[in-house]
Amino acid sequence: MAKSDRLATRLVQAGFFITLLAAWTIESALHLINPILFPRIGDVATNFLTVITTAATLTDIWTTMSTFGTAYIIAIVLGITVGYIVSTSRLFTKTYEPMLAAFYTVPLLIFFPTFILFFGTGVKSKMALGCLAAFFPIALNTIAGFNSVDLNLRTAAMSFGASRLQMLRRVLLPGAFPIILTGLRVAFIPCFASVLAGEIIASDSGLGHQISQNAQMMETARMFAYVILVIIIAAAFNLLLSTWETRRGRATA
Amino acid sequence: MSAAFRGKYGPLRLRILSIAVLLAVWEIAARWFIDPAFASPPSAVVAGFGHLFADPKVAGAVGSFFMELAVAFAIAVIAGLVVGLAVGATPFNYRSVFPIVLLLYAIPQVTVLPMFILFFGLGAASKIAFGASHGIFPIILNVVAGMKSVRPIHVISARTMGASKMQILRRVVLPQLVPSLFVGMRLAMAVTLLGVVLAELYVSTTGIGYFTQLFSEKFDPTDLFCLITVLAAIAIGLNELTRRLELHFSRWRSD
Numbered sequence: 410m411a412k413s414d415r416l417a418t419r420l421v422q423a424g425f426f427i428t429l430l431a432a433w434t435i436e437s438a439l440h441l442i443n444p445i446l447f448p449r450i451g452d453v454a455t456n457f458l459t460v461i462t463t464a465a466t467l468t469d470i471w472t473t474m475s476t477f478g479t480a481y482i483i484a485i486v487l488g489i490t491v492g493y494i495v496s497t498s499r500l501f502t503k504t505y506e507p508m509l510a511a512f513y514t515v516p517l518l519i520f521f522p523t524f525i526l527f528f529g530t531g532v533k534s535k536m537a538l539g540c541l542a543a544f545f546p547i548a549l550n551t552i553a554g555f556n557s558v559d560l561n562l563r564t565a566a567m568s569f570g571a572s573r574l575q576m577l578r579r580v581l582l583p584g585a586f587p588i589i590l591t592g593l594r595v596a597f598i599p600c601f602a603s604v605l606a607g608e609i610i611a612s613d614s615g616l617g618h619q620i621s622q623n624a625q626m627m628e629t630a631r632m633f634a635y636v637i638l639v640i641i642i643a644a645a646f647n648l649l650l651s652t653w654e655t656r657r658g659r660a661t662a
Numbered sequence: 663m664s665a666a667f668r669g670k671y672g673p674l675r676l677r678i679l680s681i682a683v684l685l686a687v688w689e690i691a692a693r694w695f696i697d698p699a700f701a702s703p704p705s706a707v708v709a710g711f712g713h714l715f716a717d718p719k720v721a722g723a724v725g726s727f728f729m730e731l732a733v734a735f736a737i738a739v740i741a742g743l744v745v746g747l748a749v750g751a752t753p754f755n756y757r758s759v760f761p762i763v764l765l766l767y768a769i770p771q772v773t774v775l776p777m778f779i780l781f782f783g784l785g786a787a788s789k790i791a792f793g794a795s796h797g798i799f800p801i802i803l804n805v806v807a808g809m810k811s812v813r814p815i816h817v818i819s820a821r822t823m824g825a826s827k828m829q830i831l832r833r834v835v836l837p838q839l840v841p842s843l844f845v846g847m848r849l850a851m852a853v854t855l856l857g858v859v860l861a862e863l864y865v866s867t868t869g870i871g872y873f874t875q876l877f878s879e880k881f882d883p884t885d886l887f888c889l890i891t892v893l894a895a896i897a898i899g900l901n902e903l904t905r906r907l908e909l910h911f912s913r914w915r916s917d
Contacts, residue, residue: 417758418757418758421758422758422762445780500672503673504673504674504676505677511901514897514898514901515894516859516897518863519859519890519893519897521863522886523883523886525878526700527700602770602772605770605772606775609773609775609864610860610864617772620773620776621776624777624779625776629780636774636777640769643768643769643770
């Protein structure tokens with residue numbers, strides 16, 4: 410790629426964001442759109458500063474993060490357990506893997522009203538939703554991972570008299586590990602987004618709750634501030650995942 | 663395992679048996695062990711369909727859900743195709759614009775749901791817009807990937823034989839694009855469904871969101887379970903349809 414071409418590419422990208430910000434600034438200065446529908450850039454900036462300097466924001470971040478963390482961990486335990494059990498026999502794999510895959514394509518959010526019925530509008534219903542969203546990719550990748558382990562290795566371990574536990578610890582888990590890790594990575598963002606979605610639809614705390622509550626009170630500038638905060642958190646997650654992935658790629662290469 | 667589950671139809675038999683066992687456990691649990699305010703047995707759910715859909719308002723809510731989904735999906739496919747063709751048209755467009763598309767795709771879209779409601783109101787428009795905003799990304803990504811998979815040698819040989827730009831697009835690029843477009847459509851259907859359901863549940867004054875809230879507050883979840891079963895069936899049906907289409911349209915390509 411020529412040097413001038415690379416520069417032009419960067420210019421187009423920078424130009425896109427500069428145009429966006431400039432349009433927003435001009436719109437704010439000229440009061441073109443009702444600020445309830447689209448807030449002024451200055452108001453959003455002041456609100457963002459208020460939001461990140463308020464101690465209560467830490468509570469909201471903690472609520473969302475702990476709900477997400479709990480859901481993710483439960484999904485890992487359930488997903489790997491179910492995945493392992495299904496992968497232990499060819500019949501189970503052939504029977505249950507298509508069922509899990511078919512279920513995975515349903516927008517799992519439609520079950521959220523039943524979670525509200527069972528667990529109320531507190532954090533538990535969001536935990537259940539996040540857990541459900543993360544369970545399927547983890548379980549499906551665990552099945553694929555265990556089934557990808559070389560049959561010769563299994564036979565060799567078995568003929569040396571390995572017990573079931575030894576087989577799992579020494580042969581199956583190390584062999585399946587990369588694919589299981591892929592499942593964990595794939596499940597990460599849907600799990601986080603589901604917790605947020607649950608909080609936005611019905612909740613009494615958390616970042617998503619702040620977004621929907623400020624929207625209902627027509628505090629659009631403050632809502633924007635929370636949206637920006639969530640986007641920053643999500644961007645940090647994405648950065649973390651991609652760094653991890655490139656490191657892992659380098660290690661296995 | 664017993665002989666009943668051997669052979670070609672073994673997994674199918676076991677699947678049917680598993681579903682039957684699951685339904686039986688649910689039936690017994692809901693009848694005798696769980697508070698009827700929280701669960702209702704599958705037999706009651708099946709019996710409840712007729713009663714629930716006799717209500718023209720519920721049938722109307724499901725009908726408008728269908729309509730919103732169809733319009734959102736159509737917008738996503740057409741807009742995604744146009745944007746994808748523009749992004750993939752030249753290497754320069756690809757290198758400069760595609761990272762911006764990926765950046766926008768990384769934003770958790772649910773956070774801007776209240777914005778859509780503010781802009782487009784509580785009616786069908788906001789649900790269509792939000793569904794389409796979900797569906798457009800898989801289409802763009804797959805159309806761009808499809809254009810990248812067009813072999814330069816095919817384009818060059820078409821040009822050597824005197825094909826015009828329009829002819830190259832129609833005869834070389836578009837046929838190569840079809841399989842990836844259908845992959846994109848399958849993925850887009852799943853996320854468009856998600857987007858429309860999100861917006862429907864968020865708006866609790868009309869449509870499906872209104873009924874799910876109403877049904878979960880009246881201490882008899884039969885109607886709620888019925889409605890969710892119908893929505894899940896619609897989702898499974900539409901996903902299966904797009905999956906079949908994808909298989910059908912990618913058969914000709916061997917690589």
